[in-house]
Amino acid sequence: MSVQPLNSFRTGPDERGHFGIYGGRFVAETLMPLILDLEKAYNEAKADPNFKKEMDHTLAHYVGRPSPLYFAERLTEKLGGAKIYFKREDLNHTGAHKVNNVTGQIMLAQRMGKKRIIAETGAGMHGVATATLCAKFGLPCIVYMGAVDVERQQPNVLRMKMLGAEVRAVESGSKTLKDAMNEALRDWVTNVTDTFYCIGTVAGPHPYPAMVRDFQCIIGNETREQMQKAEGRLPDSLVACIGGGSNAMGLFHPFLDDRSVDIYGVEAAGHGIPSGQHAASVTGGRPGVLHGNRTYLLMDDDGQIIEAHSISAGLDYPGIGPEHSWLGDMGRIKFLSATDQEAVAAFQLCSQLEGIIPALEPAHALARVFDLAPKMPKDHLMVVNLSGRGDKDLASVQTWLEAHK
Amino acid sequence: MTTRIEKRFAELKDEGRAALVTFVMSGDPDYETSIAVIKALPKAGADVIELGMPFTDPMADGPSIQAAGVRALKGGQTLKKTLQMVREFRKGEANTPIVLMGYYNPIYIYGVDKFLVDAKEAGVDGLIVVDLPPEEDEELCLPALKAGLNFIRLATPTTDDKRLPAVLNNTSGFVYYVSITGITGSAAPDAAKVSAAVARIKRHTKLPVAVGFGVKNADSARAIAAGADGVVVGSALIDALKKTLDGNGKGGPATVKAVADLVADIASGVKAARKVAAE
Structure with a gap:
């Protein structure tokens, strides 16, 4: 245990x-040497x-x-x-924070001499970012x-596909992000010498x-500087918003030791936590082991992983990053959740009030801003990570609105 | 303390042949069929039984074993029922070792201490937990050894000489050499490469080395058995089982027979290897 x-x-x-x-490192022995190699290469790169x-x-x-x-x-x-x-990660090339990582x-893969890149993706933003960088650096890319x-x-x-990546549709399990990750791990176990798993x-x-x-801390580091300049x-x-939690961790981490800063992570509550159909691992799950780490997970009493549900493909994952689990236990991050319905309402309101169509993922964060912000004094400075743009979600939102007329 | 696993490998060493280690998924496709299959294994020629504990997210398994896990879970299998199955098997069979194989989360949620007590009491002899490398030994490996169970570790082609001592440390019963990098049910390995790899591992340990991944029939079993202390067969048995299931996914006497027949065939390959080696 860490001290x-x-x-x-x-x-x-x-x-x-x-x-x-x-x-931790809960992986098959085949992957262990690769993970140790990666750790060594990353530490060297960090020092260079x-x-x-x-x-x-x-x-x-x-x-x-x-x-x-x-300023919204x-x-x-x-x-x-x-x-x-709003921290405008939606304005990055490829339209989300994913590209930073x-x-x-x-x-790093280039430095390590890896010749083939694999990635998993949920909403597709990480897949698009990976396909994009692979195109730029001339590397073959397979996205699960x-x-x-x-x-x-x-x-x-x-x-x-336009960027030259091969997209492999995963038919096993719940056919969403966790299964894509299983399949990417299976690929990695098979192609150990030349492949980098992004x-x-x-x-x-x-x-x-x-x-x-x-890699994502650039979000919070910039925010610090920009807020200092603005206010x-x-x-x-x-x-x-938190699915796995990379946009959240990127914004939060540089502020963790500034105790005056309140930190809120918003999980996807899907049809509502009591319905059991949600993706809120901390709010509605418990600690377990999956995909190489111990963290809060959605599961049944036998330790079988339960399929997550969220209108947002990017949050539709039954787990969360382990550092979030720890920070949640320590009380440093307060965990909240927002339902599909609340996210769609926020999606519409943000589009119409600010002329910014947010992705459904940060729309979950915005949904909670709607009830957090009014309770605060006017000199309270609140930063929302607008982690991605919503073009990809227009069809989903349209379908949802028609079904809920 | 000598476990059933250690005893069995020692006996077979005296006989001068490799062990046949058979893997089936507990609860595939339902409890009744599965227990009948397991009970039939020793007579068919299985020397050691690996019993899969189904998990929703088997990251190191190929399509056959993934599907077997899905069938078992759909049939209502739980870790508790898997232990019950071992208890039932033990009533009629005292000598064939049983190794539970799977992923850590169901054990973690069952509770490690409670699991070890219940597994030992049920008649389990060893554990293979795919996602617990030596780096996580404190989780289950050390408590399991203390409880008198063997903790069997996988070694793979990526486990180089530098890493092997770490992998072998705290490994007991036997070493499971995964003969290819890849998921279960993948292509057959090159027999010459395998025996070289087994020899490499044996330079680091006195434990028996069983080889798995890619064994499908008597021929491939014979080729592997000539250069190893044990041959593991899994996906091929599961494929044979699956072929007998009816439209509703139900098994029957034909299911038990299909698995037993294939085990008998593969066992003949394993035994033939001894003759080749002896000649």
Whole structure:
């Protein structure tokens, strides 16, 4: 078990990849040497100023960073409380925060001399980002995607194919993100010598949760600086949606030790937590072991994983990153949830008030902002991570609205 | 303390032949059929029985074993019922070792301490837990050894000489050499490469080495048995079982016979290897 200095939430994981009791390396022996190699290569890259320099250059000139911190004036006025800022990750190249992590991992894969990239994807944003960077660096790319998600996220499937990636529809299990991850792991177990597995969130075996977090921390680091410039101080609260939790961790982590900053993670409540049809692992699950790490999971009494449900393919996962589990237990992140219905309402309102069509994932965060913000004083500074754009979700939202007339 | 596994491998070593290790999924496709299959295995020629504990997310398994797990779960199988099955098997069979094989989460949720007590009491001899590498030994491996169960570890082509000692440390009963990188049910391995790999592992351990992945019939079993202490067959048995299921996924006497016949055939291959080696 890791020993955390009491004055910091930012020192994890320990050398064995543990955040408290969470995290770890629960993988088949075949993958163990690969994971150790990856850890070594990542530590070397982190210490190499050239790696950082090249990454910064790509992030600035290809991804388009920094992303703006935007004052959502009409939404603020409408809610009549906290001053609401959007961190505009939707404006990144490829349209979501996913590209921050992928840029790091693909550049690391290149450093390691890997010749083939695999990835899993839910909503398709991580798949698109991976396909994009693979096109840029000339690497073959295979994306595993649940058959259900292939169906509901067609625009992203077309984008991946146009970018030259092979999209493999996964027919096993619930045919969504967890099954895509199983299939990607099976591919990796089979193609061990030349393949790099580009995981899209802060989950999986160590070092993935820490590495993906590090690559996503640019969100929070920029926010700090931008808020300092805009308001001359730190924000008072942060809100982000959490599936696996990479956009949330990227925003939260640089602020974990600023105790004046309240942190809210919003999980997908699907049809509502009591219905059992949701994707809220912390709110409605318990600790278990899946996909290489111990973390909060949705499961039955026999330890069998339960299929998650959410209108948002990106949140439709029965687990969460292990560091979130730990920070939730420690009380540093407050976990909330939003239903499909609330997310769709937020999706519409944000589009119409701000002229920004958000992805359904951050629409979950916005749904909670709607009841958090009005309770705050007008000088309360609230940052919402607008983690992606909503073009991909227009068909899903339309279908939902027609079914719920 | 000598376990049934250690005793069985020692006996077969004296006989000068490899062990036939058979894998079936507990509860596939239902409890009644599954227990009948398991009871038939020793007579058909199985020396060690690996009993799968079904899990919703079997990350290292191929389509055959994935489907077997789905059938078992659909049939209502739980870890509790798997232990009950072992208890029932033990009533009529005292010598054939049983190894439970699966993934960690169902055991973790059952409770490690309670699981070890119940498994030992039921007559389980060893455990193979795919997603517990030596890095996580404190979770289950060390408590299992303390409880008197064998903890059998997988070694793979990616387990190099530098890593082997770590993998073998705390391994007991036998070493399960996964002969290819890949999921269960994949293509047959190259027999020459396999015996070289077994020799490599044997430089690091006195434990018997059983080889699995890709064994489908008497011929492939004979080829592997010539260079190893044990041959593991799984996906082929599950495929044979599946072929006998009716339109509703139900099994019957034909199911038991199909699995037993294939085991007998593969057992003849394993035994033939000894003669080749002896000549």
